Amino acid sequence: MTISHFTSTISPGMTLAGQLHKLNQLDLELQKKQQELNEVENHLRDNMALVAAESKLVSQKEPLEDARRKQKNSEWELEDLQEKARRIDSKLYSGTTKDSKELVNLEKEVKGLKSQIRTREDALLGLMSQVEEIEAEAKTTAEELEQLKREWEQRQATSRPRKSEIETVLAKIKGDRNGLAHQIDSEALNIYERIRLTIGQAVVKVERGRCLGCHVNVPTSQWQKTKAGDLIQCNNCSRILYLE
Numbered sequence: 001m002t003i004s005h006f007t008s009t010i011s012p013g014m015t016l017a018g019q020l021h022k023l024n025q026l027d028l029e030l031q032k033k034q035q036e037l038n039e040v041e042n043h044l045r046d047n048m049a050l051v052a053a054e055s056k057l058v059s060q061k062e063p064l065e066d067a068r069r070k071q072k073n074s075e076w077e078l079e080d081l082q083e084k085a086r087r088i089d090s091k092l093y094s095g096t097t098k099d100s101k102e103l104v105n106l107e108k109e110v111k112g113l114k115s116q117i118r119t120r121e122d123a124l125l126g127l128m129s130q131v132e133e134i135e136a137e138a139k140t141t142a143e144e145l146e147q148l149k150r151e152w153e154q155r156q157a158t159s160r161p162r163k164s165e166i167e168t169v170l171a172k173i174k175g176d177r178n179g180l181a182h183q184i185d186s187e188a189l190n191i192y193e194r195i196r197l198t199i200g201q202a203v204v205k206v207e208r209g210r211c212l213g214c215h216v217n218v219p220t221s222q223w224q225k226t227k228a229g230d231l232i233q234c235n236n237c238s239r240i241l242y243l244e
């Protein structure tokens with residue numbers, strides 16, 4: 001089909017095909033900018049690493065508290081045993097106990113307690129190094145988290161202005177696009193929109209007699225009408241043809 005030459009009052013001298021070509025360019029730009037905006041927004045939103053570090057830190061808290069509690073209990077138990085041993089020791093060396101059988105028993109008891117103390121001390125050392133290990137891990141995670149937070153803030157600081165920059169450009173292109181669309185014959189605009197929805201790029205150039213959309217030759221009669229700036233669709237791919 002052919003929609004005849006249409007010259008707008010706002011963009012004088014521009015043919016219908018020229019207007020559609022320009023509209024097509026604006027739509028492609030719009031698409032590109034929208035894509036850029038989506039990327040910046042995704043980048044601004046992406047806090048997966050931050051959330052992961054936060055939950056890692058939370059998961060390290062319980063084992064750390066647990067290990068600290070065990071260490072404390074072990075320290076108290078050890079103190080009790082040491083106190084007990086001290087008391088028996090002083091009883092032994094004070095000379096108040098004369099009974100040899102009792103003395104032997106007390107010595108035996110002290111020996112047993114000291115052996116228990118050594119075992120407890122070894123266990124306590126193990127617990128202490130366990131606490132230190134978990135503390136070091138939690139410290140590393142906390143540092144990572146701080147680093148990620150700084151990166152996050154930095155990203156917000158650089159990407160927010162970028163976002164509003166893109167939004168400004170986007171609004172400008174949208175304004176131009178809608179202004180131009182208002183000047184275009186509505187029937188032609190419908191054809192353009194229909195092609196855009198089904199094929200994508202709606203307006204293509206004709207180069208060396210061929211449609212650049214599908215690379216099929218354009219008949220001479222169509223080529224001439226295209227050159228005049230009428231709305232001509234490619235017989236093969238239906239795209240609107242354009243000749244500069």
Ligand SMILES: [Zn+2]
Nearest residue numbers: 211214234237
């Ligand atoms: Zn074609």
